[in-house]
Each structure stands twice: as structure tokens, then as C-alpha cells.
Amino acid sequence: MSPTHFEKSSKNLIGRAIQSSYNYKGISLKDLGLTAVFNCVLAGFLTFLLRDGTYWNYLIVTQCIGLSICVFCESGLWLFKPQSPWRMVLTVAAAILFGGLLGAVIGSLLTGIELATFVEQKIFTLRILVLCLVFGGIASFYFMAQDKITQTRQQLQEERIQRLNSEKLAVEARLKMLQAQIEPHFLFNTLSNILSLLDTEAVKGKAMLRDLTSYLRAALAETRTGQTTLGSEMALIHAYLNIFKIRMGERLQVQTDIDEALQAIPFSPMLIQPLVENAIIHGLDEEIHGGIIHIRAERENDILRITVADTGQGFKPGPAKGMGLANIRDRLEALYGGRGRLILTENQPTGIKAVIEVPYAKPL
Amino acid sequence: MPSPFKAILADDEAPLLRYLADQLKQIWPELDICAEARNGIEALQAIEAHHPDIAFLDIKMPGMSGMEVARRSADLCHIVFITAYDQFAVQAFETAAVDYLLKPVEPQRLARTIQRLQQHLTRRTFDPASIHAVLRVLDERLPEAPSAGYLKWIKVPDRQSVRLIQVDEICCFQAQDKYTIVQTATQEFLIRKPIKSLCEELDPDMFWQIHRATIVNAAWIDKVSTSVTGSYVLTLKKRPGTLTVSRSYRDRFKSM
Numbered sequence: 139m140s141p142t143h144f145e146k147s148s149k150n151l152i153g154r155a156i157q158s159s160y161n162y163k164g165i166s167l168k169d170l171g172l173t174a175v176f177n178c179v180l181a182g183f184l185t186f187l188l189r190d191g192t193y194w195n196y197l198i199v200t201q202c203i204g205l206s207i208c209v210f211c212e213s214g215l216w217l218f219k220p221q222s223p224w225r226m227v228l229t230v231a232a233a234i235l236f237g238g239l240l241g242a243v244i245g246s247l248l249t250g251i252e253l254a255t256f257v258e259q260k261i262f263t264l265r266i267l268v269l270c271l272v273f274g275g276i277a278s279f280y281f282m283a284q285d286k287i288t289q290t291r292q293q294l295q296e297e298r299i300q301r302l303n304s305e306k307l308a309v310e311a312r313l314k315m316l317q318a319q320i321e322p323h324f325l326f327n328t329l330s331n332i333l334s335l336l337d338t339e340a341v342k343g344k345a346m347l348r349d350l351t352s353y354l355r356a357a358l359a360e361t362r363t364g365q366t367t368l369g370s371e372m373a374l375i376h377a378y379l380n381i382f383k384i385r386m387g388e389r390l391q392v393q394t395d396i397d398e399a400l401q402a403i404p405f406s407p408m409l410i411q412p413l414v415e416n417a418i419i420h421g422l423d424e425e426i427h428g429g430i431i432h433i434r435a436e437r438e439n440d441i442l443r444i445t446v447a448d449t450g451q452g453f454k455p456g457p458a459k460g461m462g463l464a465n466i467r468d469r470l471e472a473l474y475g476g477r478g479r480l481i482l483t484e485n486q487p488t489g490i491k492a493v494i495e496v497p498y499a500k501p502l
Numbered sequence: 503m504p505s506p507f508k509a510i511l512a513d514d515e516a517p518l519l520r521y522l523a524d525q526l527k528q529i530w531p532e533l534d535i536c537a538e539a540r541n542g543i544e545a546l547q548a549i550e551a552h553h554p555d556i557a558f559l560d561i562k563m564p565g566m567s568g569m570e571v572a573r574r575s576a577d578l579c580h581i582v583f584i585t586a587y588d589q590f591a592v593q594a595f596e597t598a599a600v601d602y603l604l605k606p607v608e609p610q611r612l613a614r615t616i617q618r619l620q621q622h623l624t625r626r627t628f629d630p631a632s633i634h635a636v637l638r639v640l641d642e643r644l645p646e647a648p649s650a651g652y653l654k655w656i657k658v659p660d661r662q663s664v665r666l667i668q669v670d671e672i673c674c675f676q677a678q679d680k681y682t683i684v685q686t687a688t689q690e691f692l693i694r695k696p697i698k699s700l701c702e703e704l705d706p707d708m709f710w711q712i713h714r715a716t717i718v719n720a721a722w723i724d725k726v727s728t729s730v731t732g733s734y735v736l737t738l739k740k741r742p743g744t745l746t747v748s749r750s751y752r753d754r755f756k757s758m
Contacts, residue, residue, distance in 0.1 A: 326586040327515075330605035334521030342517075385515045423514075426541045426565045453655060453666055463668065476688065482666040484657070490666070 170208060177204045195249045202248065203241030210237030311465070312361055320354065331385050346384050353377040360407035367501075368435060368442075369401030375414050375433070382418055389428025390418070396435045402501035403442065406473055412462035413446040413492045421450025421489055429489065442498045447491040452484060470496070507623055508552060510537040512545035512568065513560040513584065518605065522558060522584070525607055530616050542566025549575045555623055558603070561585045569637060576633035580622065582615065591640060598636035652705040658684055658691035665691070669708065673722045673741050675700055677715035687740045710754055712736070712747040726755055 181196035210233035220226040328350050335343030356374035360366050372394070379392050414433065422429045429449035436443050463480065470478035478496045485491040509526070513519040519538055526533055533556075537548035543565040549557055557579050559568035572581045583602040585591055595602040601615055656667045667686065676683040677697040684691045701711055711717050718736065725737040734747040734755045747755060 322587040326605055330521075330586060330607075331515060331517045333606040334517040338520065338524075339517070385517070387516055389514075423562075424564050426543070428564075453657065464670065467671070483660065484664040484666065491663075 170205060173204050173208045174201060177201045180204075198248050199242075199245035202245035203238055206241030206244065207234055207237035210234070210240070311469070312364070314465075320357075327385070328381055331381075335384075342384055346381055349377045349380040353381065357408075357411075364407070366405055366407045367401065368396070368403045368405045368444075371405055371407060371410055372396055372401075372433075372435075375411055378411065378414065379431070386418075386423065386428055389425075390422060391428075391430040393430060393432040395433070397437075399501070400435050400437060400442070404499050404501075406469065409466055409469065409494060410444055410446065412466060413494070416462060417446055417448035417450065417490065417492070421448040421452065424451040437498055440498050442496050444494045445491060446493075447485050447489065449485060449487070449489040452488045452490055466494070470494070506532045506534045507556065507620075508534045508536050508554040509556040509558065510539060510545065510548045510552060510554045511535060511558045512539040512542070512548075512563065512571070513558075514540055514563045515560075516540070518560070522607055525609060525612055526616075529609065529613050530620075542568065542571050545571045546574060549578055554579050556580045556582060556619060558582045558584060561588065561591065569640065572633055573637050576630040576637075580619065581633055582619070594636050594639045598632045598639070600632055600636045652708075653700075653703045656684060656693065658693050660691065667691070669704065670719070670721065673719055673738055674745065675709075675717040685741070710751075712745060712751050712754075714748065714750075716745060718745060 177200040178197060181193060181200045185193040185196050211230055214229045214233040215226070218225075218229050220229050328346065332343050332346045332350070335346065353374055356370065356377065360370075360374070376394070379390075383390050383392065410433075414431070417431050422431060432445070432447045434445045434447075436445075463482075467480050470480060474496055479494070481493045481495070483491045483493075511519055511522055511526075513522065519540070523535055523538065526535065536552045536554060537544075539545035539548050542563045545557070545559060545563070545568075546566065548554075549571070557571070557575060559571055559581060561568040561583055562585075563571075568583060572583070575581070581601070583591070583595065583600065584605060584607070585602065586605040592602065592604075594600075601618065603611065603615060654669055656669065656672065658665045658667055667684065671686050673685050673687060675697060676685065678692070680694075680696055681692050682695055682697055682700060684693055697715060697717065700709075700717060704717065708720060709717050710720050718738075722738050722740070723736050724739045727735050727737070729735050729746070733749070734752060736745045736747065738745065
């Protein structure tokens with residue numbers, strides 16, 4: 139039996155063995171089957187070419203060596219799970235060596251051909267081993283590369299999914315903004331007030347209707363464009379406050395300090411309005427005698443600072459007062475990274491002071 | 503002629519109060535409106551002073567909510583709730599057959615309610631139990647309901663003022679002698695409250711004690727890994743560094 143058949147069958151086996159066991163699933167029947175089929179063909183080929191043995195003998199030896207190497211390779215990889223290319227090559231090389239030897243021994247026993255015939259041709263054996271190792275190494279690198287490609291593809295896929303997710307979150311946030319702006323309690327209460335004023339205090343009633351219209355128009359416009367100016371946002375908030383001034387009477391005092399120069403600064407919508415809403419609904423409206431709301435916008439070097447302070451009931455454990463705040467924080471994080479902050483402190487003598495700080499952007 | 507029925511009205515918004523009073527005068531002129539309250543406390547005082555047959559109560563009022571007033575006076579007079587918009591409340595009212603009105607008050611709806619009231623009062627068939635039942639239901643659903651009692655905010659001294667930090671902004675608490683260090687993503691504050699009190703007051707599902715001296719916000723845990731010594735090490739989101747779980751607190755992580 140010539141040593142070349144050993145060489146040929148091992149090369150193919152190594153390739154397949156490495157490929158199949160890269161997932162380190164252990165011995166795969168499919169691979170054993172393929173190996174066996176390949177060996178049948180190889181045996182036939184060798185019988186025809188070399189004519190120094192029977193097909194039967196070639197078949198037995200081929201199968202013994204081939205299947206043994208296959209089993210050793212797959213078991214070895216599954217057992218040791220090498221993570222680096224070098225370790226993998228080492229594992230495969232060892233598997234080929236031991237598998238090949240064992241297979242040769244078994245083959246020799248079964249066919250009666252002496253092992254000596256193999257060992258005689260030492261130089262050829264060495265050459266074969268070296269070739270096996272080289273081929274094994276190449277195959278390893280190839281499959282490692284393949285795996286990296288698959289991994290990268292997976293990563294890209296995951297990133298794509300993440301991006302779609304954030305887009306989805308953004309859309310959901312805009313929907314929520316929309317819902318919040320047409321907050322039913324506020325809407326029906328205001329309409330109620332307008333209705334009740336139309337007969338007895340028509341002027342006030344009409345004013346409130348105009349303010350409600352301005353507020354809703356501005357709020358809806360903002361959700362569509364996604365960006366506004368400080369001036370526009372304050373106009374929306376003024377309409378909102380006017381409504382409450384009529385509803386709450388002297389229970390609501392309003393002070394605003396917005397510099398003319400800051401009116402045209404670009405700003406994200408519905409960052410300030412929730413703070414004003416909280417100040418009134420959770421702060422001032424809870425007090426029997428109401429109080430003052432003070433809104434100020436100022437620039438300090440590179441920072442734009444907006445303060446919404448109220449003298450309401452302040453910090454009280456209980457209702458979901460925090461809800462809108464988490465959303466504001468998330469949006470500041472998304473828009474400005476660490477440079478946008480929301481800070482809440484206790485106001486003196488009572489109430490809350492909410493401050494938004496963002497990097498100052500030039501007026502549009 | 504029997505003495506006219508008495509009623510008190512309560513709403514913190516003056517236009518609405520006046521509107522209701524006007525509507526009632528039109529549809530039920532014999533009704534004696536003996537008081538108009540502007541907040542929950544005034545409402546309760548008016549009920550106790552005038553002993554009305556009916557109390558029209560706005561739900562959201564400063565001082566004391568309409569619910570709370572109803573709870574305390576359901577046995578004294580018949581309650582009619584007034585609300586601008588509240589799905590849950592309305593459902594509950596319908597189920598318990600409790601009288602309610604929606605703002606803005608519609609004349610036809612008001613007329614129907616008045617008819618019912620007149621029937622109940624003449625026959626003395628109104629039932630305070632339905633009010634109590636509905637209040638129990640609403641206690642679980644309305645935002646005014648008492649919360650689970652867990653801390654949602656931490657007050658920390660910050661230079662000249664007192665800063666309010668929401669618990670979900672806090673990454674962890676570390677004990678320092680009798681004080682506690684409160685760590686957020688970017689800052690640290692010192693508070694007087696000892697770790698032990700915090701353990702009791704914080705939601706145990708949200709905050710896990712991992713060490714005699716450390717409580718961590720579970721939502722901030724990025725990864726749990728095992729160190730060479732076998733103890734669990736936590737890597738946090740948004741903050742560098744790691745936290746080690748002490749032996750006595752391992753159980754929670756074992757099941758992961």
C-alpha cells in the first residue's frame with residue numbers, strides 16, 4: 139500500500155473534520171458518513187492506480203485511518219474547545235497523529251498487512267505528517283476567517299436591530315408627547331371652564347378659548363417638526379399659563395424672565411412644558427392658597443439655564459410625580475450626552491426648583 | 503310642604519362652581535344651595551355645619567380631595583362626584599351605581615341625575631355602602647391612592663440647598679460610618695441616613711443589598727461575573743469600576 143493514499147484521505151478528512159467541529163458539537167454522524175463515502179471512492183481510485191492490493195484491503199485501511207482521524211479530530215476539538223487559531227491547529231495536529239496511528243494499527247490488524255510496510259517508508263511518513271499539519275493549519279485559518287465573517291455579519295445585524303429599536307423608541311416617545319399634550323384631564327377641564335364662562339363672562343371665556351387653541355396648535359406643530367425655538371416654546375407655555383390663570387384666579391401668580399436675545403435659540407420641544415405642568419398641577423394647585431411660578435432663562439458662558447420654580451406643596455411622597463422627569467432626563471441624555479442635565483432642588487420657603495442646563499447654541 | 507332639600511357644592515375652580523350653581527337653580531329651583539366650598543377642607547366643614555342632603559364634590563381639589571371628603575361624609579349625606587375625565591373612576595362609578603357628573607355639565611345629564619336624587623331622597627333609599635365600595639376600588643387605581651410607601655426620592659444636601667434625586671438616578675449606596683454615600687452616574691452625595699434604614703425604605707425589587715455596606719440599583723447592573731475566588735463581581739452601566747457581592751448576599755445571584 140502506498141503512503142500517498144494516507145496523505146490524500148487525511149487531507150480531505152482534516153478539512154471536513156475541522157469544518158464540522160468548529161462549533162465543537164462533538165462527533166457528527168454526517169461527517170463520519172461523508173468520510174466513509176469519500177474513503178470508498180478513494181479506495182477505488184487507489185486500487186485502480188496502484189494495483190498492489192485489493193479494493194477490499196484499500197477500503198478497510200482507508201476507512202480505519204480516515205474514520206479514526208475524523209473521530210479523534212472532532213472529539214479533541216469538542217473536549218478541549220480551543221479558542222485561538224494556534225491551539226486549534228495543535229489540537230488537530232495531535233488528533234491526526236494519534237488518529238492516524240490508531241487507524242493504521244487497526245487497519246493493519248484487520249487486513250493482515252503488516253504495519254512495517256507503513257513504517258518502512260519513514261521519510262514519506264514524515265513528509266505526509268508535515269503536509270497534514272500544513273494543510274490542517276491552512277484549513278483552520280480559513281474556517282476561523284469564515285467564522286469571523288459570520289460574527290461580523292451577526293454584529294451588523296444586531297446593530298441594525300438596535301438602530302431600528304431606537305427609532306421605534308423615538309416614534310413612541312413622539313406619540314407619548316402627543317398624548318401628553320392633549321392630556322384629557324386638562325382638555326376637558328379647560329373646555330368646561332370655557333363653557334361656563336361664555337354666558338356670564340364672555341370676554342374671559344373667549345380669551346381662554348383663544349389660549350387653548352394657541353396651545354394645541356403649537357403643541358401639535360412641535361411634534362411634527364421635532365425642533366423649535368426657546369421663544370416658541372415659551373409662547374406655548376404662556377398660553378398654557380393664561381388658561382390656568384383664569385381657572386385658578388389669584389391662586390396662580392406668574393413671573394417670567396426670558397431675555398429677548400435668547401428667544402431665537404433652537405430648543406427641543408416639551409422639555410420645559412412638563413416642568414411647568416408639574417409645578418402647577420403637583421405644586422401650586424395642591425395648595426389651598428396656590429402660589430407663584432417663576433420661569434427664567436439665562437445664559438452663563440456656554441450654558442443655557444432654564445429654571446422653573448414654584449412655591450407649591452413641594453416634595454411629598456406619593457403620586458407618580460416623577461414620570462415626566464425620567465422622560466426629560468432620557469431626552470437630555472440622548473440630545474446632549476452628559477452635557478444636558480435636569481436638577482431638582484427644594485425651593486425656599488416651599489416648593490420645587492427645577493433647572494435644565496444645556497450647552498448654549500447660537501440663535502437661528 | 504316638606505322642607506326643601508339642602509345641598510353643598512365644592513369645586514376649586516370658580517367658573518365651574520358658578521356654572522353648576524346656575525344650572526341647578528334652573529333645573530331644580532327648590533334646591534337650597536347652602537354653601538359653596540373652594541377646597542376639600544371647606545367642603546367637609548360645610549357638610550358638618552349645614553347637614554345637607556346632597557354634596558356635589560369635584561374630585562380634584564386642594565387641601566383634601568373629593569374622594570377623601572366622600573369617605574368621611576358618605577354616611578352623612580348623598581354624594582355626587584364631578585370629574586373632568588377619569589376612565590377608571592367613571593367605570594367604577596357605573597359599576598357601583600354611584601352618582602357622578604362629567605365636566606362640562608350637560609343640562610340633560612344633570613336633569614336625569616336630579617331625578618334620581620329626588621327619588622332616592624323622598625324614599626330615603628340611598629346607600630352609603632356603595633360609596634365606600636367604590637372608594638375602595640378607586641384606592642387601588644387612582645393616582646391619589648397611597649403609594650406602596652417605598653422611597654421614590656432622596657433628599658441630599660448640595661452646597662446651600664437640598665437636592666432631590668429620584669431613586670432610579672441612583673446607582674448605588676455605600677455605607678460610610680454612620681452616613682451613606684449616594685452615587686449617581688456622575689456625582690456623589692453624603693446623607694445622614696444609615697444603610698439599614700435605606701434597606702427598609704427602598705423597594706427590595708429595585709434595590710438589592712449585596713454587602714453589609716452596599717445596596718445596588720438592580721437596573722444598573724450590566725454584567726455578573728465570577729472572580730477567581732468564586733465571589734460574584736458586578737459590572738455597572740454608566741459607571742466604571744466593579745462591586746463585589748459578599749458571601750452572605752450571594753443567593754440572589756446564584757439563580758441567574
